[in-house]
Amino acid sequence: MSIKVTIVPVTAYQQNCSILKCESTGKAAIVDPGGDVERILAAVASLDATVEKILLTHGHMDHCAASDVLRQQLKVPIEGPQKEDDFWIAKLPEWCQMSGFPHADAFVPDRWLEDGDTVTVGEQTLQVFHCPGHTPGHVVFLHNGQRLAWVGDVLFQGSIGRTDFPRGNHEELVSAIRGKLFPLGDDITFIPGHGPTSTFGQERQSNPFVADSRYG
Numbered sequence: 001m002s003i004k005v006t007i008v009p010v011t012a013y014q015q016n017c018s019i020l021k022c023e024s025t026g027k028a029a030i031v032d033p034g035g036d037v038e039r040i041l042a043a044v045a046s047l048d049a050t051v052e053k054i055l056l057t058h059g060h061m062d063h064c065a066a067s068d069v070l071r072q073q074l075k076v077p078i079e080g081p082q083k084e085d086d087f088w089i090a091k092l093p094e095w096c097q098m099s100g101f102p103h104a105d106a107f108v109p110d111r112w113l114e115d116g117d118t119v120t121v122g123e124q125t126l127q128v129f130h131c132p133g134h135t136p137g138h139v140v141f142l143h144n145g146q147r148l149a150w151v152g153d154v155l156f157q158g159s160i161g162r163t164d165f166p167r168g169n170h171e172e173l174v175s176a177i178r179g180k181l182f183p184l185g186d187d188i189t190f191i192p193g194h195g196p197t198s199t200f201g202q203e204r205q206s207n208p209f210v211a212d213s214r215y216g
Contacts, residue, residue, distance in 0.1 A: 003124045003143055007191065008043045011035040011101070013062040015193055018150060020143075021049040022122025029121040031055045031141065031150050032063040032193065033070055035102060040066070055119060055126075056080040056109065057152030058138040059088030060165075061095050063193060065104035077110035079119050082130050084167075085137030086112075113139050129180050133173020134161030142184065149190040149200075155181065157198040160209045177203075177210045 004021045011034045018031040019040070028049035033040055044051055051074050056064050058081045067078050088095075092104045113119070115130035119141065126141040134153045138161075141150040153161040155177055163170040181190075186201025204212050 002146055003121065003148075004047065005148070005191070006043050006047060008036070008040055010039060010066075011062050013194065015062040016191055016195075018191055019043055019047060019049065020055075020121050020124070021047050022124045025122035026050055027052045027122035029053050029055050029119075030070065032057055032152065033066040034062040034064060035066050037066050037069055037073075040070070051076055052121070053119070054078045055141060055150075057140065057150060057154075057193065058135045059085035059092075060135065060153065061092055061099065061101050061104060063152060064089065065092060065096060065101065067109075068105055068107035071107070071110075078107070079111040080109060080113045080128075081135075081139045082114060082132075082137035083112040084132065085135050087166075088135060088137075112137075115139075129176075131173075131176035131180055133163055133169050133171075133176055135165065136167045136169075140181065142188070147185065147188045149181070149184070149188050151181070151190045151192055153193040155190060155203060155207075155210070156192045156194065157196050157203070158207055160207070161193075174210055178215065182210075 006019045008017045010017045015034045021028040028051050090106045113128045117128040119126050129140040131154045188200045
């Protein structure tokens with residue numbers, strides 16, 4: 001059996017919140033719930049899924065601001081990101097206020113993730129890759145069986161994540177994309193934090209920031 005994915009765009013930033021359902025168990029994970037709790041829960045209900053955890057790629061508000069509300073409401077743990085993003089999550093109330101974003105309390109995930117870790121959704125396993133640059137603690141999730149990755153704001157169709165935020169690093173970001181993600185295979189489809197899906201192969205060919213032709 002495989003994993004079924006529903007993408008729910010949330011917040012004014014149209015962030016791609018994903019619901020992953022293990023089809024053999026009905027268990028599900030919510031990836032990057034940035035807001036719009038009712039919309040997310042409606043999508044869970046339409047999948048007839050039982051949420052068992054929340055997974056976070058990084059600590060920016062549009063990816064995690066609804067996490068603690070959902071954790072308390074559903075009584076499930078939060079896993080991710082990597083602990084270097086703790087300073088982002090600790091300052092959630094300030095970032096939300098400065099951006100005119102709905103208030104969110106700071107929180108601490110139940111499990112920080114490291115490069116090489118795995119997380120489970122029902123009977124499905126996702127590999128964890130630490131990919132700093134957009135934020136220092138950013139992680140990427142890969143379902144190898146379905147050749148599907150959740151990359152947050154590391155990589156987009158035709159673009160890469162911003163690195164002008166506190167502790168952003170352009171060189172680290174490019175290194176993570178080209179050194180960790182692209183070697184996983186051209187055939188991997190990725191769901192970015194915003195915008196349409198793409199494949200690593202397509203971005204290696206045509207992405208102006210990280211294409212092979214730029215680094216050949």
